[in-house]
Amino acid sequence: MPDYHAFMPVFRIVRRTAAPATDAWLRLTDWERHGAQVPLTRTVIDTAGPTRAGTVFTARSGVGRVTVDDPMEVTLWRPPEEDRPGLVRLEKRGRVVLGWAEIEVRPRPAGGAEVHWREDLRLRGLPRFLDPVVAAVGRRVFGRALDRLLR
Numbered sequence: 001m002p003d004y005h006a007f008m009p010v011f012r013i014v015r016r017t018a019a020p021a022t023d024a025w026l027r028l029t030d031w032e033r034h035g036a037q038v039p040l041t042r043t044v045i046d047t048a049g050p051t052r053a054g055t056v057f058t059a060r061s062g063v064g065r066v067t068v069d070d071p072m073e074v075t076l077w078r079p080p081e082e083d084r085p086g087l088v089r090l091e092k093r094g095r096v097v098l099g100w101a102e103i104e105v106r107p108r109p110a111g112g113a114e115v116h117w118r119e120d121l122r123l124r125g126l127p128r129f130l131d132p133v134v135a136a137v138g139r140r141v142f143g144r145a146l147d148r149l150l151r
Contacts, residue, residue: 011135013117013143017150021080021113025105027149028115029088031057037145046071051088053077070097080105080113098122117146 017024027033029051035043040063046056055074060067072090080086085106092099099120106114121138 010118010120011139011142012119013115013139013146015115015117015143015146015150016108016112017115018112019150020111021086021105021107024113024115024150025080025086028103028105028146030149031055033149034145035059037148038141051077068094068096070094072101076102080107082107092122096124098124115146115150117142 019027031045031051032043035041038059038061041059041061044058044060046058047054049055051074053074053076055077057072059070059072061070062068071093073093074088075091076087076089078084078087085104087102087104090101092101099122101117101119104116104118106116108114119138119142121134123134126134
């Protein structure tokens with residue numbers, strides 16, 4: 001019998017920026033700014049800063065009383081260094097939205113940075129045949145957010 005309780009479309013987005021890796025990292029790990037880049041979403045930080053492993057925040061999406069919370073915990077926090085890429089891993093801990101996201105910021109030898117955003121997005125109750133649609137929508141929505149965050 002098919003699993004209709006969750007789906008797991010994993011998608012990946014890659015972008016290059018002229019910004020140094022440390023600047024790109026700061027822009028991409030400003031969690032409150034993330035909410036402003038995704039339509040109908042705001043971010044609430046549940047843990048006092050600075051961000052570290054164990055930081056918890058919630059992205060709340062919706063209109064009026066129809067909302068979905070996407071609580072996340074930072075499980076890996078490794079800012080970039082001169083010769084090492086930065087990597088942050090977020091575990092999604094919601095009742096509806098599950099999975100993980102990773103943002104990797106790689107310094108480029110010629111200057112600037114390359115960003116790799118990987119996400120495994122699972123929503124309870126949706127059939128697996130919708131995986132390709134959800135992955136395409138995720139790439140589009142998060143790709144636009146990534147572009148805005150890097151500006």
